[in-house]
Amino acid sequence: xxxxxxAQYFNPEQVLDCGQIFRFTPFxxxxxxxxxxxxxxxxxxxxxxxxxxxxxxxxxxxxDLARDYKEIVERAISHNVPLLTKSAQTFKGLRLLNQNxxxxxxxxxxxxxxxxxxxxxIINRICAGLGERREFLGxxxxxxxxxxxxxxxxxxxFKNAGCGYRDVFLDETSKxxxxxxxxxxxxLNSAQLKKELLTYKGIGPKVADCIALxxxxxxxxxxxDTWIEKIYKEDFMGELTDRNKICDYFCNLFKEDAxxxxxxxxxxxxxxxxx
DNA sequence: GCCCAGGAGTGCA
DNA sequence: TGCACTCATGGG
Numbered sequence: 001x002x003x004x005x006x007a008q009y010f011n012p013e014q015v016l017d018c019g020q021i022f023r024f025t026p027f028x029x030x031x032x033x034x035x036x037x038x039x040x041x042x043x044x045x046x047x048x049x050x051x052x053x054x055x056x057x058x059x060x061x062x063x064d065l066a067r068d069y070k071e072i073v074e075r076a077i078s079h080n081v082p083l084l085t086k087s088a089q090t091f092k093g094l095r096l097l098n099q100n101x102x103x104x105x106x107x108x109x110x111x112x113x114x115x116x117x118x119x120x121x122i123i124n125r126i127c128a129g130l131g132e133r134r135e136f137l138g139x140x141x142x143x144x145x146x147x148x149x150x151x152x153x154x155x156x157x158f159k160n161a162g163c164g165y166r167d168v169f170l171d172e173t174s175k176x177x178x179x180x181x182x183x184x185x186x187x188l189n190s191a192q193l194k195k196e197l198l199t200y201k202g203i204g205p206k207v208a209d210c211i212a213l214x215x216x217x218x219x220x221x222x223x224x225d226t227w228i229e230k231i232y233k234e235d236f237m238g239e240l241t242d243r244n245k246i247c248d249y250f251c252n253l254f255k256e257d258a259x260x261x262x263x264x265x266x267x268x269x270x271x272x273x274x275x
Numbered sequence: 276g277c278c279c280a281g282g283a284g285t286g287c288a
Numbered sequence: 289t290g291c292a293c294t295c296a297t298g299g300g
Contacts, residue, residue, distance in 0.1 A: 019281060020281095108281080111280095111281055111282085112280095112281080112282040112283060113279090113280065113281090113282045113283075113295080113296090114280055114281080114282085114296095114297080114298095115279075115280035115281085115297095115298075115299070116280080116281075117280095117298085117299075118280080118297070118298055118299080119280090119281085121298090122297095159296090162296085162297070162298085163296080163297090164295075164296030164297050165283095165284095165294090165295045165296050165297090166283095166295090166296080167296090169283085169284095201283095201284085202282095202283070202284090203283085204282055204283045204284085205282085205283090206281070206282060206283085207281085207282070207283080210281070223281065224281090225280090225281035225282075226279080226280070226281070226282085227280095227281065228281085242290095243282090266281075
C-alpha cells in the first residue's frame with residue numbers, strides 16, 4: 001500500500017534528521033523507517049512525498065499528516081526571531097512524528113548525556129538482540145523489543161549493547177513498566193504527564209519532555225538540552241541558567257506551538273551553518 | 276589527551 | 289531547595 005502528500009510540507013530528510021527518531025536508514029531513493037514493529041519506505045518524487053508500507057493508517061498518523069503545517073510554519077515565522085524564521089522557512093517540510101510511547105521512553109533514557117550517532121548504534125544493537133527479525137521490501141529489520149523482553153534482558157545485556165551507566169535505568173524502568181503498564185499515563189495533560197514521567201529511573205526534565213512531545217503528542221512541551229541552552233543565550237540573549245526556568249520561559253513564549261518551535265530551533269542551530 | 280554529547284542520580288549543606 | 293560531583297562511551 002502507498003499514499004502520498006505535498007512534499008513542500010513533508011520532507012523525509014528533514015523529518016528524519018532533526019533528532020526525533022533514531023531508527024532509519026538510507027534506502028533506494030529515500031529512507032527505510034522503523035517504528036515499533038512496523039516499517040515503511042518514504043521518498044520524494046517530484047512534488048509528492050510517498051510512503052509505502054503494510055499499514056497506511058499507522059504511518060499516516062505516524063507522520064502527523066492530518067495536521068496543517070503551513071499554519072505552524074507561519075506562526076513560527078511571525079515571532080520575528082531570526083534563527084526561528086530562517087529555520088522555519090528552510091525546513092517547512094519538517095513534521096513532528098507520533099511515535100510509539102514505550103519506544104520513546106527507552107530511547108530517550110539512552111539519549112541522556114549522549115550523542116545522536118551513538119544513540120542510534122545502541123538502539124540498533126538492542127533491537128538486533130531482543131527484537132524480532134522481519135523483512136520489508138527485501139530488507140531485514142528488527143522490531144523494537146517488547147517491555148517484557150527488555151525487562152528480562154538483564155543489566156549485563158544493556159551494558160554490552162554500549163549503554164554505559166544507563167544500563168540500570170533501562171533495567172529498572174522496563175521492569176516497572178512490565179508490572180504497571182503505561183495506560184495510566186495516557187489521558188494526562190502535559191504537566192501531569194511530565195510529573196509522572198519524572199518518577200521513572202533515568203527520566204529527568206529533558207527526557208520527560210522528549211517523551212511527552214514525540215510519544216504522547218504533547219506539542220506544548222519544550223525539551224531543553226545543551227543545544228537549546230546555547231540558543232537561549234546566543235539567539236534570545238537570555239540570562240537564566242536553570243534549565244527548568246529556561247523551559248518555562250520558552251513554554252510561556254510559544255505556548256501550544258512550543259514543541260514545533262523547539263524542533264525548528266534545534267535543527268536550525270545544528271545545520272543551518274552547514275548548508 | 277581533552278571536550279562534548281538531545282542529562283540525571285546522589286549526597287550534603 | 290540548591291549545588292557540586294559523578295556516571296560509560298565514542299567521536300572530533
